[in-house]
Amino acid sequence: MILDIIHILVLIGLIATAYLAVKLRDLMACAVMLGIFSFLLSLEFFILQAPDVAIAEAGIGAGLTTAIFVMAIRKTSRWEVEE
Amino acid sequence: MSVWDFIITNAPALAIAVPLLGAFLTPLIYRAGRKTALIWVLSVLGFTEFLALLLVYLVNTYGIQVYVFGGNPSTLAIPPDSGGIPIRIIFTVDGMSAFTALISSTIGLVAGIYSVASEKGRGAQDKFFALLLLLVVGMMGMALTGDLFNFFVFLEINSLSAAALVSYRIHGGKAVEAAFKYAVVSSIGALMILFAIAILYGEYDALNMAMIAERMYQTGFSAMDMIAMALIVVTLAMKCGAVPMHYWVPDGYGEAPGEISAMIMVASQASLYGLFRMCFTVFGLSANTHSLGWFLIILGLLSMFIGVTMAFLQHDIKRLMAYHSVSQTGYMLLGVGVGLATLGTSAFNQYGLFAMEGGIFHILNNMLYKGLLFLTAGAIIYRVGTSDLNKMGGLAHTMKFTAIFYLIGALAIAGIPPFNGFVSKLMIYESVYQLNPFLAVVAAIVSMLTLASFLKVFHSAFMGPKLYNVKEVPKSMLIAMGILSFFIVLFGIFPNIAMTYLVAPAAHALADPVGYITRVLGGGA
Amino acid sequence: MMSKIVRTQANFLYPFILIFGFYIVAHGHLTPGGGFQGGAVIATGIALVIVAYGYDRVKSWIKKSTLTATESIGLLCFILTAFIGLSTSFFYNFLANSGLLFGDKVSYGANPGYLNTAGTLPIMNLAVGVEVLGGLGVILMYMLSYGKEVSK
Amino acid sequence: MMNPFNPSISTPSGIWNPLVWILVFLLSLLIAYVIYLKGEKQRKKGMQEEIFLSGNKADGNTHIKASNIGWGYLEAMKGYYKLMRDIHTGIINDYVGWFLGVLATMLLIFLFWGGVR
Numbered sequence: 102m103i104l105d106i107i108h109i110l111v112l113i114g115l116i117a118t119a120y121l122a123v124k125l126r127d128l129m130a131c132a133v134m135l136g137i138f139s140f141l142l143s144l145e146f147f148i149l150q151a152p153d154v155a156i157a158e159a160g161i162g163a164g165l166t167t168a169i170f171v172m173a174i175r176k177t178s179r180w181e182v183e184e
Numbered sequence: 185m186s187v188w189d190f191i192i193t194n195a196p197a198l199a200i201a202v203p204l205l206g207a208f209l210t211p212l213i214y215r216a217g218r219k220t221a222l223i224w225v226l227s228v229l230g231f232t233e234f235l236a237l238l239l240v241y242l243v244n245t246y247g248i249q250v251y252v253f254g255g256n257p258s259t260l261a262i263p264p265d266s267g268g269i270p271i272r273i274i275f276t277v278d279g280m281s282a283f284t285a286l287i288s289s290t291i292g293l294v295a296g297i298y299s300v301a302s303e304k305g306r307g308a309q310d311k312f313f314a315l316l317l318l319l320v321v322g323m324m325g326m327a328l329t330g331d332l333f334n335f336f337v338f339l340e341i342n343s344l345s346a347a348a349l350v351s352y353r354i355h356g357g358k359a360v361e362a363a364f365k366y367a368v369v370s371s372i373g374a375l376m377i378l379f380a381i382a383i384l385y386g387e388y389d390a391l392n393m394a395m396i397a398e399r400m401y402q403t404g405f406s407a408m409d410m411i412a413m414a415l416i417v418v419t420l421a422m423k424c425g426a427v428p429m430h431y432w433v434p435d436g437y438g439e440a441p442g443e444i445s446a447m448i449m450v451a452s453q454a455s456l457y458g459l460f461r462m463c464f465t466v467f468g469l470s471a472n473t474h475s476l477g478w479f480l481i482i483l484g485l486l487s488m489f490i491g492v493t494m495a496f497l498q499h500d501i502k503r504l505m506a507y508h509s510v511s512q513t514g515y516m517l518l519g520v521g522v523g524l525a526t527l528g529t530s531a532f533n534q535y536g537l538f539a540m541e542g543g544i545f546h547i548l549n550n551m552l553y554k555g556l557l558f559l560t561a562g563a564i565i566y567r568v569g570t571s572d573l574n575k576m577g578g579l580a581h582t583m584k585f586t587a588i589f590y591l592i593g594a595l596a597i598a599g600i601p602p603f604n605g606f607v608s609k610l611m612i613y614e615s616v617y618q619l620n621p622f623l624a625v626v627a628a629i630v631s632m633l634t635l636a637s638f639l640k641v642f643h644s645a646f647m648g649p650k651l652y653n654v655k656e657v658p659k660s661m662l663i664a665m666g667i668l669s670f671f672i673v674l675f676g677i678f679p680n681i682a683m684t685y686l687v688a689p690a691a692h693a694l695a696d697p698v699g700y701i702t703r704v705l706g707g708g709a
Numbered sequence: 710m711m712s713k714i715v716r717t718q719a720n721f722l723y724p725f726i727l728i729f730g731f732y733i734v735a736h737g738h739l740t741p742g743g744g745f746q747g748g749a750v751i752a753t754g755i756a757l758v759i760v761a762y763g764y765d766r767v768k769s770w771i772k773k774s775t776l777t778a779t780e781s782i783g784l785l786c787f788i789l790t791a792f793i794g795l796s797t798s799f800f801y802n803f804l805a806n807s808g809l810l811f812g813d814k815v816s817y818g819a820n821p822g823y824l825n826t827a828g829t830l831p832i833m834n835l836a837v838g839v840e841v842l843g844g845l846g847v848i849l850m851y852m853l854s855y856g857k858e859v860s861k
Numbered sequence: 862m863m864n865p866f867n868p869s870i871s872t873p874s875g876i877w878n879p880l881v882w883i884l885v886f887l888l889s890l891l892i893a894y895v896i897y898l899k900g901e902k903q904r905k906k907g908m909q910e911e912i913f914l915s916g917n918k919a920d921g922n923t924h925i926k927a928s929n930i931g932w933g934y935l936e937a938m939k940g941y942y943k944l945m946r947d948i949h950t951g952i953i954n955d956y957v958g959w960f961l962g963v964l965a966t967m968l969l970i971f972l973f974w975g976g977v978r
Contacts (some may be wrong), residue, residue: 152741152742153741153742153743153746155741156733156741156742156746156750157745157746157749159750160746160749160750160752160753161749164749164750164752164753164756164757165749165752165753165756165845165849168753168756168757168759168760168849169756169848169849169852171760172759172760172849172852172853173852190795194795194798194799197795197798197799198799201788201791201792201795201799204788205788205789205792208781208784208785208788209781209785211777211781212778212781212785251798251799252798253798253799253800254794254798254799254800254801254802255798255801273800364953365953365956368953368956368957369953369956369957369960372957372960373960376964410968410971410972411968413971414964414967414968414971415964417967418960418963418964418967419960421963422960422963428948428959428962428963429956429959429960429963431949431951431955431956431959432956435951472971472974475970475971475974479967479970490945493938493941493942493945494945494949496931496934496935497935497942497945499927499928534873535873538872538873573926573927573928574926574927574928576927577924578924601879601882602879602882602883607870607877607879610872610877611870611872614872614873614874614875615872615873618873636931636934637931640927640930640931641927643925643927643930644924644925644926644927644930645927647924648923648924648925649922649923649924651924676879677868677879677880677883678865678866678868678879679868679870679879680864680865680866680867680868680869680870681865681866683865683870684864684865685865
């Protein structure tokens with residue numbers, strides 16, 4: 102029962118972070134949102150009994166890509182501008 | 185056990201392992217100097233070529249070869265406690281695989297010889313040669329593997345190393361943009377293939393191609409199989425550059441260095457091999473091969489016509505040739521598609537098999553003359569420094585050998601006898617005519633337009649007053665072009681050499697999925 | 710270079726991430742994970758340091774050429790282990806149950822997991838771990854080395 | 862098994878032999894040369910040696926640029942090439958879009974024609 106509730110919360114969190122990552126204007130916040138998204142996704146993989154994939158997702162998705170996004174944002178501008 | 189026996193028993197694995205080892209050692213050896221690294225790379229490529237020839241010989245003499253990774257003897261393809269499923273990674277080498285492996289390693293060797301001079305003085309060459317060897321690994325692996333997931337892995341090796349090589353000459357960011365497009369398109373395609381493999385794995389509990397084909401035949405062709413088939417067929421058709429999914433081809437081929445364009449062209453022929461392998465061996469027993477064959481024929485017709493008409497418009501020499509490789513892929517799709525559409529009927533023995541032989545022979549010929557044309561284009565760009573045809577002229581005054589090699593390639597691609605292009609085109613025309621005369625008419629018109637656009641290149645690049653005071657290209661580039669020209673003339677005058685040892689075994693192997701399946705599921709003995 | 714808070718946290722977290730990564734690599738044949746996942750976790754640790762301190766300070770601690778050599782050596786270890794198996798077939802597990810390195814026999818039934826088993830698999834996991842660490846590290850360093858940082 | 866050094870290939874409606882073709886080609890060259898020798902010895906020198914370039918004066922140093930070759934053909938096929946230029950946008954979203962379109966087309970074909978053998 103508790104696992105089901107956690108599962109549903111994780112799924113809701115996935116949708117919410119994905120929406121926020123598209124919607125937010127502060128790119129640094131978007132990168133952090135993508136990091137949280139990857140973290141929740143790795144939880145989801147764990148709940149679906151794929152711990153192997155979960156570790157890979159946590160390492161690559163939550164760790165490395167967030168770091169690369171942060172570096173890229175630091176070399177360009179932080180705020181999204183209207184074209 | 186002597187060394188010779190050792191090489192023969194392990195030939196399928198060594199064909200992958202040797203270039204892989206070569207690729208990983210190249211960056212380390214390059215620290216000892218460029219010359220040492222070049223000797224190393226060329227000897228690895230030469231040994232790979234020898235192994236591919238050995239595979240052709242073994243397949244022609246002893247039939248389909250099955251190699252098991254990590255197993256003890258080759259009879260352990262199906263361990264006794266696995267319930268009849270081939271659980272290990274298996275390499276299955278039949279006529280078509282050996283054929284594709286041979287053309288892949290040949291173009292790798294030629295490109296290696298060519299890049300001795302053409303890449304001299306550029307940066308990051310250790311990575312260039314490592315990636316070149318990895319591209320050979322990808323092509324050979326796609327050709328030799330008998331396992332679907334392995335096929336996906338080698339497809340990824342193939343596309344990633346090709347994308348990295350496309351961006352080797354940054355060219356003000358244009359090459360990087362082309363490589364980015366190529367990488368995005370091929371990763372989306374690879375994801376689609378992974379999805380299809382997951383569907384098949386979920387349904388049949390196996391990743392071995394023979395096992396999947398066997399179980400699919402027993403349980404019937406379901407709707408999920410249809411989705412998987414559509415994903416695989418369309419993705420591989422895109423990877424080989426069939427219209428209307430050819431847009432990455434002129435970008436990718438156009439911006440790569442000359443020898444890399446030739447290699448990527450053969451890499452897309454490896455995707456074509458994958459397409460034929462899937463259509464014939466995996467889905468050929470259960471799916472509706474008639475409509476599948478007509479799907480390939482229509483893709484082939486579109487590719488031939490749109491490819492050649494778009495090529496006539498171009499004034500960038502590499503882009504023009506890239507559009508021609510789209511149109512040449514159309515011939516192969518047409519020839520083999522006719523074979524697939526008539527598979528299992530009486531028409532197959534009348535003309536279907538002959539059309540397939542024509543299509544497969546065209547793969548070999550296309551590797552030879554298209555590779556040669558890309559190399560001459562690279563030679564022109566090497567000396568003139570631009571790929572714009574409008575700025576060229578009069579190169580035949582000084583670059584005599586390049587002009588002759590270009591002329592051989594251009595006449596061969598246009599299907600002028602006695603060069604090799606004529607033989608395969610004749611075979612395609614005559615057999616395709618019997619299925620539907622319209623197909624042969626389109627093929628002939630496309631051939632004429634091909635001649636017209638290559639005459640345009642010849643006139644604007646080589647003829648006319650002397651605009652550039654340039655020398656002939658260095659010797660290693662001439663040797664690479666000379667090898668390909670020699671085989672063009674040889675296969676033009678003695679087509680039966682290629683027909684007997686390479687093309688006919690390949691066509692028979694494709695047309696006989698039952699033999700493939702029984703060989704693998706019988707334990708590979 | 711980021712603020713002092715970030716740097717202190719990075720200093721604190723860095724050894725733990727590294728240890729966790731090496732744990733995943735070393736137990737690749739017993740628990741979920743393996744060479745790739747462990748290597749990626751270690752590279753995350755490197756990324757943390759790079760983000761916290763900026764390229765100018767990091768480049769004296771971690772050399773690009775070292776990372777490239779690490780990558781090559783990892784790949785070579787992997788392929789050479791596969792090559793040694795060629796006495797029977799490519800990728801043959803010649804160390805399993807041999808009593809040598811990683812060669813202990815495992816009895817049937819449930820067990821807590823013994824590290825000294827599985828033959829060539831731990832060696833290949835280590836090789837892949839080293840390779841992934843080098844490869845991802847090189848990607849991060851090159852990402853950082855081009856272009857100037859925009860000051861806000 | 863075929864003899865690999867036999868140059869002739871039999872096709873469904875005939876036979877192709879490159880050596881015979883080369884012989885015939887050389888023979889026709891010979892015939893052409895014979896006809897050339899039979900020609901009039903006292904032909905007039907003049908117009909026929911000059912370069913012909915659509916009636917314009919050409920001094921031997923004129924070079925036609927690649928974009929100008931096949932002008933008539935390109936002009937005649939203007940509508941087709943307009944369409945083709947519009948299709949080849951060079952935008953990567955379109956590349957993927959075409960790919961998905963063909964995928965959908967193939968699925969539809971197989972749904973309506975039936976995929977089972």
